[in-house]
Amino acid sequence: MKKNLKSPLVVLLLLFHFVAFAQNGTIKGRITSADGQPAAYVSVGLKNKPQNTATDDNGNYILSKIKAGNYIIRVSAIGIATQEKNISINDGQTLELNFTLSENSQILKEVSVQAKKNAYKISTPDNSLRLNQPLLEAAQNIQSVSGQALKDQQIISMSDGVLRNVSGAMRTSHWGDLYTNVHMRGSQIQAMRNGFNFVNSFWGPLTEDMSIVDHLEFVKGPAGFMLSNGDPSGMYNVVTKKPTGLNKGEVSFTLGSFDLYRTAVDLDRKLTEDGKLLFRLNAAAQQKGSFRPNESNDRYSIAPVISYQLTHSTKFTAEYNLQRAQMTDVGSYYVFSTEGYLSLPRKFTYAPENLPKTNINDHSVFLNLIQNIGDQWKITAQTAYSKYLQTGSSLWPADVLTNGDVIRSVGIWDAESTMKLGQLFINGEVKTGGIKHRILAGFDIGKKDYMADWGQSHPLDLPSSPFNMYHPNLGYPPNGFPNFDRTTSLEARAIAAGGTMGQKYTAGYLQDELGFFNNRARLTLAARYTKASQYQWGGTSYSASKLTPRIGLSVSLDQNTAAYGVYDQAFLPQSGKLKDGGEVKPITGSNMEIGFKRDWADGKWNTTLSLYRILKQNELTADVQDPTFTYSVVLGEKVAKGIELDIKGELAKGLSLIANYAYTDAKITSAFPNSGFANNDLVPGYAKHTTNAWLSYTIQSGFLKDFGLNAGVTYLKDRTSFSYSATNPAYNMGDYTKVDAGLFWSKGPVKITANVFNVLNEYLYIGDYYTGYFSNNVYSWQAEAPRNYRFSIAYKF
Structure with missing residues (x-):
């Protein structure tokens, strides 16, 4: 085993000793409505500056390549009261700023129809995966399949073409549409639903109808902190739809x-x-x-x-x-x-x-x-x-x-x-x-x-x-x-x-x-x-x-x-x-x-x-x-x-x-x-x-x-x-x-x-x-x- 570990440990040590160099700063955070729900597609930017973005489906945003200095960060969207805050940022600094929106009579009603520029990309894991960080920062390969991708591909069940969206995943022999049986990295992987292991026999859970599914998460490798026990090749997590706070x-x-x-x-x-x-x-x-x-x-x-x-x-x-x-x-x-x-x-x-x-x-x-x-x-x-x-x-x-x-x-x-x-x-x-x-x-x-x-x-x-x-x-x-x-x-x-x-x-x-x-x-x-x-x-x-x-x-x-x-x-x-x-x-x-x-x-x-x-x-x-x-x-x-x-x-x-x-x-x-x-x-x-x-x-x-x-x-x-x-x-x-x-x-x-x-x-x-x-x-x-x-x-x- 020591021989097998040698190469990966060298890589880990080299990464760990990576020396930081002077660079621009970053602002990131999360925006929620007054009832604690994530606010998706809300505009976030620096006032009178070109840096602008929008929150993702989970209310998270990130502004990068910001030069050191003083700025006003501005949060806005149709139907919400605009918020502004004075900030100061240094080279190499990551500043975390969270906002809670003040609701008005049009609270977020029109926000959900804004640009779909991240319709296929999800930046943060669902809370059921227990990770409290962006996917970019996680020491794990996690691939998400968004709800928009499921709609565009007209996928109606878990056994209906979902796996084309994830590297190395394929379906093997199965009993009709009874279960999905996903293989990845040389083994059958575990089937999860909202963070729970839903496998109770060799045949797995009934294939989920996509009407109840918000998005899917495929986790490569054992990910022991997500499973009580599971196959080393990984698992997939079906995240069901929840209320958003929008009418x-x-x-x-x-x-x-x-x-x-x-x-x-x-x-x-x-x-x-x-x-x-x-x-x-x-x-x-x-x-x-x-x-x-x-x-x-x-x-x-x-x-x-x-x-x-x-x-x-x-x-x-x-x-x-x-x-x-x-x-x-x-x-x-x-x-x-x-x-x-x-x-x-x-x-x-x-x-x-x-x-x-x-x-x-x-x-x-x-x-x-x-x-x-x-x-x-x-x-x-x-x-x-x-x-x-x-x-x-x-x-x-x-x-x-x-x-x-x-x-x-x-x-x-x-x-x-x-x-x-x-x-x-x-x-x-x-x-x-x-x-x-x-x-x-x-x-x-x-x-x-x-x-x-x-x-x-x-x-x-x-x-x-x-x-x-x-x-x-x-x-x-x-x-x-x-x-x-x-x-x-x-x-x-x-x-x-x-x-x-x-x-x-x-x-x-x-x-x-x-x-x-x-x-x-x-x-x-x-x-x-x-x-x-x-x-x-x-x-x-x-x-x-x-x-x-x-x-x-x-x-x-x-x-x-x-x-x-x-x-x-x-x-x-x-x-x-x-x-x-x-x-x-x-x-x-x-x-x-x-x-x-x-x-x-x-x-x-x-x-x-x-x-x-x-x-x-x-x-x-x-x-x-x-x-x-x-x-x-x-x-x-x-x-x-x-x-x-x-x-x-x-x-x-x-x-x-x-x-x-x-x-x-x-x-x-x-x-x-x-x-x-x-x-x-x-x-x-x-x-x-x-x-x-x-x-x-x-x-x-x-x-x-x-x-x-x-x-x-x-x-x-x-x-x-x-x-x-x-x-x-x-x-x-x-x-x-x-x-x-x-x-x-x-x-x-x-x-x-x-x-x-x-x-x-x-x-x-x-x-x-x-x-x-x-x-x-x-x-x-x-x-x-x-x-x-x-x-x-x-x-x-």
């Missing part, structure tokens, strides 16, 4: 190919004249067909949120989310063949007409209390409760023969998930001499239980009357539809089927970010202690604990450029059954990373470049020699190394870009005996090269003013299936190229958007290769839609 609303209608009909409403209101009591309601309803016959995904969601400013320093927020889904059997996306990937038509399905649907009700409640203590300290207490209910089934073949005959089988999949989660943390700043301390401390607790009945199955076909993939008959199946026994409780059925799993954990953590040289160099020292117990597949519970340290350094090379280095560790308990009855050890891992961040053109766009090495040990994987799926084997040790580049923001007037590239080299460095893998095998389920771009341009003048064009591309090269083999090329998938394009027009409160997806009409897929499970070796894949269209019209009020 505004939006209604939208979307039509699309394959019978897509969707309506969404966003209502944001002050319930009291003083703005202390706020309310927001988001709701959506959709009917959605598919390019495959007999397949649908109908949903509705509703998310009321209420917040109350109890005192000037105390705020309480309560939020409820309901997502209801009725979808075709979740196994209908899978296709199987002995002849190779893409050997069947893209619209091929095994699902017969009138196969019973899967019904899901996903409830979640969030309670949040924020107590400010003076200007420098804040305590956050929050809790979450989730209840997930599923009644349905999964379609899977009992066998696949070389002549195309298949015995289709439907297995019951009734499930219930319950999560009770709590967090308490404190953020604050204090100075000791010339050192500025950003303190973060807190603890997490959680209890998760999942139970599922997988113990019943029903063959749709008979040996004497099989389904043939080359002459498919999707009518009433020869053996009829299943009639599962649900007379006993789900808990009793789950216990009998070995379908119970759960986890309890408690964790405490402490982090101190020490700022030197007027906060130009920031040294992070942190540690987390986690104790967890876990059971799985009906097995017995076991406990494990670990102290995970973290050290990082971020240095501002100038006002807009920062370099960082970080070393941290991760800890993730796991369960499974080993044939030899041995003890299952937790996953442990570490991350070493260096990177460079830069804001360009006064913060209108930014770039992030990172280089990393992740070590992961003790991970379990399925025993490829066990067709019953009962046992696991220890994969051993694997290492993921890579380079990631992200570009995001407004490059020129009306021209916005999201672009990224990732090179990922993930290999098994020490394969466990009898695991089915060998040293230097590539890690299953990732692409070595991932490239994405999304370009949006709004015409600024002339006859076509306010018209715009969108274009996007995703390219994946050197993809591995989920069960990769270095010796059998059948495991490897072809390259992936998807091109999208569209037009839009906006005028006043109206915006019309139309996009064409998969313009080149490529046969897009993700796949796997099975040996030992059926009587023959079988290819399996899930196809994406051919060329398709979406048209939306939105009205703001």
Whole structure:
């Protein structure tokens, strides 16, 4: 380990000893309304000087390259009382100035429609990530996907093209639209919602409908201070919509190919004249067909949120989310063949007409209390409760023969998930001499239980009357539809089927970010202690604990450029059954990373470049020699190394870009005996090269003013299936190229958007290769839609 640490520590030391030189000063801060809400798009500038900017979505601003001297800083916007303040600034100084706006009868009503010059770039993390600093200063690679990007790309769920906005992220095999399953840096990453880990089984939470989502945050690396336990590769955080303190609303209608009909409403209101009591309601309803016959995904969601400013320093927020889904059997996306990937038509399905649907009700409640203590300290207490209910089934073949005959089988999949989660943390700043301390401390607790009945199955076909993939008959199946026994409780059925799993954990953590040289160099020292117990597949519970340290350094090379280095560790308990009855050890891992961040053109766009090495040990994987799926084997040790580049923001007037590239080299460095893998095998389920771009341009003048064009591309090269083999090329998938394009027009409160997806009409897929499970070796894949269209019209009020 010392050898591995040598190079990163040298980089950290070099950064730490960076010597400050004389330079212009910086003014930054946060602007809030009288009720404590962030004031977005408020103008901030120096009176009679060219330095001007606007606050971002979180009310933060920064003015850079200011020569030493005396000035008047001016805060203004339509409908608010202008504020001015005399200031004095020195070379190299960073001056922090916060403002609280005085409300009038037009309080901020028109502010939200001001320039969108940072529509794709978010400068600060959500409070749920617990960081109290701009992203530019953090010793961490954090990439955000803004709400405006989600709208422009007509993304309607978490599984619907979100990942093109983040370097190195891709989706792997999945059960329909049940969950998203994001892989990044060589592993599946954790799914978070409002800072809570919402993973309660291998299949993750139900894919979030975008009607409830404000924006998304992808955190690269373990980030132990954000997780009680998690994968070393990182996580993504879904931030739901909250009241803003502005009286505004939006209604939208979307039509699309394959019978897509969707309506969404966003209502944001002050319930009291003083703005202390706020309310927001988001709701959506959709009917959605598919390019495959007999397949649908109908949903509705509703998310009321209420917040109350109890005192000037105390705020309480309560939020409820309901997502209801009725979808075709979740196994209908899978296709199987002995002849190779893409050997069947893209619209091929095994699902017969009138196969019973899967019904899901996903409830979640969030309670949040924020107590400010003076200007420098804040305590956050929050809790979450989730209840997930599923009644349905999964379609899977009992066998696949070389002549195309298949015995289709439907297995019951009734499930219930319950999560009770709590967090308490404190953020604050204090100075000791010339050192500025950003303190973060807190603890997490959680209890998760999942139970599922997988113990019943029903063959749709008979040996004497099989389904043939080359002459498919999707009518009433020869053996009829299943009639599962649900007379006993789900808990009793789950216990009998070995379908119970759960986890309890408690964790405490402490982090101190020490700022030197007027906060130009920031040294992070942190540690987390986690104790967890876990059971799985009906097995017995076991406990494990670990102290995970973290050290990082971020240095501002100038006002807009920062370099960082970080070393941290991760800890993730796991369960499974080993044939030899041995003890299952937790996953442990570490991350070493260096990177460079830069804001360009006064913060209108930014770039992030990172280089990393992740070590992961003790991970379990399925025993490829066990067709019953009962046992696991220890994969051993694997290492993921890579380079990631992200570009995001407004490059020129009306021209916005999201672009990224990732090179990922993930290999098994020490394969466990009898695991089915060998040293230097590539890690299953990732692409070595991932490239994405999304370009949006709004015409600024002339006859076509306010018209715009969108274009996007995703390219994946050197993809591995989920069960990769270095010796059998059948495991490897072809390259992936998807091109999208569209037009839009906006005028006043109206915006019309139309996009064409998969313009080149490529046969897009993700796949796997099975040996030992059926009587023959079988290819399996899930196809994406051919060329398709979406048209939306939105009205703001």
